[in-house]
Amino acid sequence: MIYNINKYSYILRNSKNEFLNIKLDGRNLNIKPFNSESNSSLEIKDVILDYSVDIDKNDVIHLIYLCSDGKLKYKLYPSLIETTINNINLKMHNIRFLSLKLINNQIHIFYMLGNKINSQIWEICHSYWNGKKWINKKITQVFSQKYIYPYMISHDENNIYLFYSKDSQENYSIKKFNFNFHVWGTLEDNINIKNSHNITFFHHNNFFIICYNASINKTIKTLLRYKDISSVNQSWSSDLVISGNRSNSIHPSIFNIKNDLYVLWIEQDKAIYIKTNNINKWEHEKYIDVKGMNIINSIYISNNKEDMETNNNFMNFIEENIPIPIIELDKKINTKKIDNENINYEKLIPFEAKDIMHNISSINIETDKIILNELELKNNYIGQLSDIIASKDTMIHELLDKNKILNNNHDVLTKQIEELTEKNLHLSSQVKSTITENENLLSNADTKIEELNDLIKLKEDFIINLEKELELLANEIKSLKIELEEKSAKRPWRFF
Numbered sequence: 001m002i003y004n005i006n007k008y009s010y011i012l013r014n015s016k017n018e019f020l021n022i023k024l025d026g027r028n029l030n031i032k033p034f035n036s037e038s039n040s041s042l043e044i045k046d047v048i049l050d051y052s053v054d055i056d057k058n059d060v061i062h063l064i065y066l067c068s069d070g071k072l073k074y075k076l077y078p079s080l081i082e083t084t085i086n087n088i089n090l091k092m093h094n095i096r097f098l099s100l101k102l103i104n105n106q107i108h109i110f111y112m113l114g115n116k117i118n119s120q121i122w123e124i125c126h127s128y129w130n131g132k133k134w135i136n137k138k139i140t141q142v143f144s145q146k147y148i149y150p151y152m153i154s155h156d157e158n159n160i161y162l163f164y165s166k167d168s169q170e171n172y173s174i175k176k177f178n179f180n181f182h183v184w185g186t187l188e189d190n191i192n193i194k195n196s197h198n199i200t201f202f203h204h205n206n207f208f209i210i211c212y213n214a215s216i217n218k219t220i221k222t223l224l225r226y227k228d229i230s231s232v233n234q235s236w237s238s239d240l241v242i243s244g245n246r247s248n249s250i251h252p253s254i255f256n257i258k259n260d261l262y263v264l265w266i267e268q269d270k271a272i273y274i275k276t277n278n279i280n281k282w283e284h285e286k287y288i289d290v291k292g293m294n295i296i297n298s299i300y301i302s303n304n305k306e307d308m309e310t311n312n313n314f315m316n317f318i319e320e321n322i323p324i325p326i327i328e329l330d331k332k333i334n335t336k337k338i339d340n341e342n343i344n345y346e347k348l349i350p351f352e353a354k355d356i357m358h359n360i361s362s363i364n365i366e367t368d369k370i371i372l373n374e375l376e377l378k379n380n381y382i383g384q385l386s387d388i389i390a391s392k393d394t395m396i397h398e399l400l401d402k403n404k405i406l407n408n409n410h411d412v413l414t415k416q417i418e419e420l421t422e423k424n425l426h427l428s429s430q431v432k433s434t435i436t437e438n439e440n441l442l443s444n445a446d447t448k449i450e451e452l453n454d455l456i457k458l459k460e461d462f463i464i465n466l467e468k469e470l471e472l473l474a475n476e477i478k479s480l481k482i483e484l485e486e487k488s489a490k491r492p493w494r495f496f
């Protein structure tokens with residue numbers, strides 16, 4: 001992910017060698033001079049959600065900031081001329097990550113525009129003044145998470161470079177805006193940096209430089225890769241681990257002072273940096289002891305002649321030594337004021353003084369056009385949703401009618417169930433009574449069976465006794481017969 005530079009304050013140095021600190025204090029924006037003879041300071045008490053700052057060659061400070069009521073305001077300091085350049089319905093739209101750049105006497109405003117319907121799809125937009133009117137361009141569409149800064153801006157005399165994350169993860173691209181043709185084109189569309197954090201992008205002497213943190217062997221390292229863009233078909237270098245093995249290194253800043261390129265990072269109580277004037281050959285590490293010191297990350301912007309060749313994504317300052325950056329602690333800043341002609345700082349480049357408010361206010365009309373497509377898409381989406389809702393309503397009514405029929409059927413079924421239940425209870429009572437009668441009958445039958453069994457036994461015993469008596473009688477008859485036969489044999493025969 002790209003480190004969120006809007007968390008930083010700004011330190012500005014003008015042509016008179018005056019330093020100002022601009023930062024959000026809570027939700028209010030403060031502008032405080034460091035070493036000016038004038039002790040004037042400014043507090044903008046609007047509830048500010050986002051802001052950006054730059055300074056022109058006439059020492060006029062330009063501020064753009066978004067208020068909680070949706071007003072996008074443009075203010076000049078120290079004249080305090082102010083105008084509202086847009087009123088954004090924050091209930092419908094999101095606008096984030098403002099970036100104001102004054103390049104070649106032109107105002108360039110970058111921002112991200114989204115809507116509440118799909119809060120993770122954003123458009124990176126660019127508005128600039130071409131000398132006659134405001135031009136608004138949608139550069140690209142990205143998938144962005146809530147707190148991840150998805151793009152960074154760098155530039156040279158001929159081009160603006162946009163480095164951005166397409167998915168807030170590991171895929172990055174670079175686009176270029178050419179001042180002669182006023183068009184955006186794609187330079188790189190497949191930069192893959194895995195498991196990276198705090199990525200910063202820098203353009204220096206025909207080189208693209210990407211610096212970032214990554215975890216290697218459970219230690220956070222600072223790495224760097226670069227590409228020569230002075231000729232075609234050049235590839236990116238391999239990733240160079242530029243921090244040591246001592247401890248975690250965090251929040252690398254990259255900047256150049258004259259021809260020297262610096263990379264600085266923090267390791268515990270040390271600010272460690274390396275520098276080079278030949279990107280293929282770096283000097284050995286140097287460090288500055290910052291133990292017990294409060295380090296401030298600030299974007300340093302200067303129109304001072306001494307800083308004409310200074311550029312940075314951000315620089316580290318020690319709070320007690322602001323505005324002296326860490327890298328300059330062992331050097332003496334030239335505090336001699338530079339003579340300069342009297343400048344009408346209310347003249348906002350590139351506008352004529354009399355047209356300043358009119359011209360800058362005209363961005364309101366054009367900027368509105370940027371969100372018309374979003375509004376149209378939203379309205380179309382709402383229309384589609386309305387059709388879906390209408391069809392759902394029809395379906396709901398049909399279902400309600402069916403439910404009514406089902407309820408009526410339910411009532412009939414309930415009544416039938418009640419009747420059947422009552423019949424079932426009656427039948428259950430009858431069955432119970434029958435079962436009881438059957439049980440009684442069975443009990444009586446058992447008794448009768450027992451009685452019959454007793455009778456049968458008595459009959460069997462009677463029969464046995466009768467058989468014995470008959471047997472005795474038969475034996476007696478037999479004996480009598482034998483006796484009669486014997487008597488007959490002894491008596492004489494008589495013939496008649």
